[in-house]
Amino acid sequence: MSPVLSDVVLSLEDVSKVYSGTVAVKHATFDVRRGAVNVLVGENGAGKSTMMRMCAGVEKPTSGRILLDGEEVTFNSSGDAVARGIGMVFQELNLFGNMTVAENIFATREITNALGHIDHKEQERRAGEFLDRLQAGIKPTTMVEDLTIGQQQLVEIAKAVSLDARVLIMDEPTSALSAAEVEILFKVIADLKARGVAIVYISHRLEELIRIGDYITVLRDGRITGQEEMRNVDTQWIVRQMIGSDAKDFAKPDGHEPGGEVFRAEEISLPRATGGLAVDHVSLSLRAGEILGIYGLMGAGRSELFDCIMGRHGHATGRIYIEGREVRERDPAGRIRRGLALIPEDRQREGLVTILSVASNLTLASLQKFAKLFHIRGSLERGAVREMVKDLSIKVADPDNEVSSLSGGNQQKVVIGKALLTGPKVLLMDEPSRGIDVGAKADVFRTMRRLSREGIGILFATSDLDEVMALSDRIAVMSNGKLTGLFERAEATEAAIVAASALGHGPAKGTGRSAHV
Structure with a gap:
């Protein structure tokens, strides 16, 4: 056996998967090498998650074989795969909101004492160790429903790391993480590699893949279109294999002029249960046909602001207006009738x-x-x-x-x-590209541009600097619950936006003006 082949711990060999007549994966062969990051990339619907669900025992191949250490294996359940050393961080969060972090990490494999009862203290101790490795800053006794999406993502990762797996599949592990949390995750991955763990890594962030990957496999329409060592490729190569061209990710501004004011929020505030304000006296206005990007890192208060606007927090204060008329309805249904609509960040649970x-x-x-x-x-x-x-x-x-x-x-x-x-007259879009590929992003962004041409005002929250720069007619910046900057798109710079996002006290100046939008 050659040295390269001896590094292969898991293989899919000529595997296909058919659902109700739809072929999701077509004759795919994929090798997973130990002590390496094996990147799998492709557009949404290309078959990536289906391939990995077969590896993790969630699905069975319609045809083809799965080999582990060169021997054919059959997984009848995810438990079978875990027992053979294969763990997976799923793209969509798979946690129990009414259980603690520690209980989620050890769900279905609880630690018991001599009497056969669950040893909660020991679970919390071990969970704390895994969370500390991720520098998560989360207490093992916290209820999962009280965590943000990013924190829940870290719990999912801690749960997978706790399996002590030989093969660890990570399906979009950074989709809800901040830049600092991504750096910590990459350090954990480097540590796992050094221990000989084989990592399968799925992401739509191409620069991230090039940085962390050792090998890359590209899927398009269920077929493998490219396999290569990562050192031999660049982002253009990846995009060509994914969609057959060097297509850009973003729709370009089309030069249409926004109309009059369609929406205004005044002094929106939301108290935190722990004290202070999650949204701190935010005021902004939006014109018909305008895309106003709201940039900020995780915890900046963007999602909470959108929830306040939609009437999801009855104790929030402030006023909102649509087409100059104050909206007095306090509940989401009433605000939808007045012309507001929300695309939530967590599409699985809230959308x-x-x-x-x-x-x-x-x-x-x-x-x-x-x-x-x-x-x-x-x-x-x-x-x-x-x-x-x-x-x-x-x-x-x-x-x-x-x-x-x-x-x-x-x-x-x-x-x-x-x-x-x-x-809707006003569309609130919270991280609309989270966890979707370049082709789907382009579709979503083209839709946003088309809707703005039709006169819909769009408030667009994102932590992706490239997206907010490419899509917005104006850019507002939030940090620590406050608006800290406002920029006309033509005058905005990445440095100024990043600087404003690092502020948390008092308004920053953008293009010589106050951050009151």
Whole structure:
């Protein structure tokens, strides 16, 4: 056996996977090398997660073989794979909100004492060790439902690391992490590599892949289109293998002029349960057809601001106006009727009902449009669904399929479609590109540009500097719950935006003006 082949610990050999007539993976061969980061990349729907779910025992191949240390294996469950040393950090968070961090980390493999009872103290001690390795700053006794999305992502990673796996699959592990948390994760990965652990790493952040990867495999439409050592490739090579061209990630401004003010928020504040303000007297305005980017790192208060605007926190203070009229409705349903709609950061838990179909999810927030007396006009609803699927290029064989069967990018399009069917005047988009590939990003960003041309005002929150620079007509910066900067797009610089995001006390100056937007 050659030295290169002897490094292979896990292999998929000519593997295919078919769901209800749809071929998700087509004759794929993929080798996972020990002591290395094996990068897997491709557009949403390319088959990456399906391949890894087969490796992790969640799915069985329709055809082909899985080899572990050169021997064919069959996994009947994820437990079988874990028992053979294969662990996975799933793209969509898989935690129990009503349990503590420690209980989540050791769920289904609880530590017991001599009497056979769960040893909570020992679980908390060991969980603390794993969390300390990640410098997570999270107490093992904290309830998961009280954590932010980024913190929950760290718990998922700690849970996977705790398995002491020989092969560790990480599906979008950094999608909700801050830059500092990503650096810590990379140090943990380097430590795991040094111990001989084989890492399979899936991400849509191409620069991140080039930095951390040793080998790269590219999937397109379920087929492998490229395999190479990472040192031999660049981002252009990766994009070409993924989508067949050097397409740009971002839609470009089209020069249309925004209209008059469509939305205004005044002195929005949200008290924290622990004291202080999660949103600290934020005021901003938005014009019809304008994309106002709100940049900030995790914990800056962007999501909390959107929740306040949507009426999700009854104890929030401040005033909002739509087309010059004050919005007095205090609940989300009332604010949706007034023309507000939210694309939440966590699409799985807050944007979708995963057991329902694509069609049902699309019309969930706008059923009154299709109702006559006490009945839903099915033909009208189906027509709206077909139009939205076509309009947003949602890749689904049948809208009656469960939304959970779609890729992350197509699920995000369903969340956007659900919001658009309410007929919004103002669209709030919280990290709309989280966990989706370059092709799906381009689709989402083109949709944002089209909607702005149609006169919808868009508030767009992101922690991605490139995105906010490329998409925004104006850029507001938040830090520690406050607005710390406001920049006209033509005059914005990356250095000024980053500097404003590091502030937390008092308004910064952007283009010579106060941060009051």
